[in-house]
Amino acid sequence: MEEEKKNQNKNPDQKKESPSTLDLEDRDNGDERSFLQKTPKSPFLPKSDDGNISDDIKKILKKTKLPERREFGKQKNVPKTFDTKIGPDKNEGSSEILENVQKDPRPDNAEPKIKSLRTFKDDLQGLVKIKKMSLVKAATLETEKVRGQTSVSTHDNAAKSKTRARVFAIVFAIVVLVGLGTLALFVVLAIQNQRLGDAPIVQDNSLLFSEQTFTLPITDQEPRDLLEQMAQARSGVGLTLGAITRIVPTIFETDPDSGQLFEKEATTAEFFSALGTRVPQDFLRSFDTFFFLGIHTIDENVPVIIIPVVLYQNAFSDMLEWERNINEDLSPLFTKIPYQNRGLDGNITINSFEDVIIRNYDVRVLRDSSGNIKMLYAFPTKEILIIAESPHSFVEALARLRAGRRL
Numbered sequence: 252m253e254e255e256k257k258n259q260n261k262n263p264d265q266k267k268e269s270p271s272t273l274d275l276e277d278r279d280n281g282d283e284r285s286f287l288q289k290t291p292k293s294p295f296l297p298k299s300d301d302g303n304i305s306d307d308i309k310k311i312l313k314k315t316k317l318p319e320r321r322e323f324g325k326q327k328n329v330p331k332t333f334d335t336k337i338g339p340d341k342n343e344g345s346s347e348i349l350e351n352v353q354k355d356p357r358p359d360n361a362e363p364k365i366k367s368l369r370t371f372k373d374d375l376q377g378l379v380k381i382k383k384m385s386l387v388k389a390a391t392l393e394t395e396k397v398r399g400q401t402s403v404s405t406h407d408n409a410a411k412s413k414t415r416a417r418v419f420a421i422v423f424a425i426v427v428l429v430g431l432g433t434l435a436l437f438v439v440l441a442i443q444n445q446r447l448g449d450a451p452i453v454q455d456n457s458l459l460f461s462e463q464t465f466t467l468p469i470t471d472q473e474p475r476d477l478l479e480q481m482a483q484a485r486s487g488v489g490l491t492l493g494a495i496t497r498i499v500p501t502i503f504e505t506d507p508d509s510g511q512l513f514e515k516e517a518t519t520a521e522f523f524s525a526l527g528t529r530v531p532q533d534f535l536r537s538f539d540t541f542f543f544l545g546i547h548t549i550d551e552n553v554p555v556i557i558i559p560v561v562l563y564q565n566a567f568s569d570m571l572e573w574e575r576n577i578n579e580d581l582s583p584l585f586t587k588i589p590y591q592n593r594g595l596d597g598n599i600t601i602n603s604f605e606d607v608i609i610r611n612y613d614v615r616v617l618r619d620s621s622g623n624i625k626m627l628y629a630f631p632t633k634e635i636l637i638i639a640e641s642p643h644s645f646v647e648a649l650a651r652l653r654a655g656r657r658l
Contacts, residue, residue, distance in 0.1 A: 459545065555640070588617055624641070
């Protein structure tokens with residue numbers, strides 16, 4: 252100890268030296284000589300007499316196993332590689348993730364962030380655990396619930412089926428009623444066309460404007476049958492109030508050139524001859540060849556006849572002579588008035604025409620037993636004769652003749 256202190260006092264500036272990093276690297280590389288040469292001598296080692304410690308070191312090295320020497324000259328020139336990766340290594344990242352997962356501080360009883368689906372088993376467990384209900388009772392309640400839902404759905408389906416059936420029945424009934432109504436209308440129109448004829452007549456040759464026109468064949472017809480057909484046409488016409496339907500009597504003739512049968516409008520003489528009227532001999536020569544026959548719709552359907560006059564004096568006198576038979580000759584197209592009436596006192600009176608003024612026109616009228624006008628005729632001008640059943644038809648004919656500039 253005293254010698255050490257003396258050495259320290261002799262070299263105060265001397266510092267303890269430790270093996271450098273280079274020495275350690277050389278030792279790792281297996282260079283024993285360089286290690287021995289560069290290793291400084293420790294001042295604490297015991298000094299031998301001759302001052303040489305190489306023998307002691309050799310003994311120590313013999314006892315120590317050193318790593319094998321590497322041949323640096325035989326190593327291949329391996330190119331240097333530099334780490335250019337930006338992120339961490341895959342193995343390092345995965346190891347860190349595993350460490351984080353293993354070090355999750357969440358307690359064992361914590362609820363997971365993603366909950367599992369609700370199942371029937373969970374519901375039963377909740378009932379048993381929370382409401383202290385037996386498993387059998389919970390299963391029974393669930394079965395009753397399912398049965399109730401099934402019964403409700405069955406009831407709803409039955410109600411929907413009944414509603415659909417009711418709607419279908421209503422729609423079917425409406426379709427049937429519309430079809431029957433259309434069929435009935437078609438039948439009525441067909442019968443009406445059959446009675447009044449099929450071919451319409453152009454309105455240009457008509458004396459009076461009419462809302463509807465039909466033809467009536469009169470060839471080879473008995474007078475009484477022809478009057479019956481016209482009476483049926485009178486009752487069968489159904490137009491709006493105030494409308495007039497024209498009936499055009501037609502006859503069939505044979506064309507002398509082609510020999511074919513064709514239909515044409517009957518003249519005034521042909522029409523009155525077909526009716527079998529008892530008119531005077533000069534009556535037909537006093538009127539023009541064309542005329543107008545129509546049905547006027549008021550509170551009832553009433554007939555009206557308009558004939559252009561050629562010889563006014565003869566026509567007026569002939570009408571006065573025909574007054575005794577005109578009502579009977581034109582019935583049932585016109586309402587029939589008895590020739591004689593028996594009064595309340597038992598006296599017999601003869602129904603005859605009398606003069607009245609209607610719209611400032613002198614009119615000859617025939618009344619029934621109640622005093623109502625049932626037939627009239629008048630010459631509003633010397634060119635026109637109007638025969639009608641109602642005064643309303645007479646007034647309407649005057650208005651339409653004025654509109655057509657015939658009056």
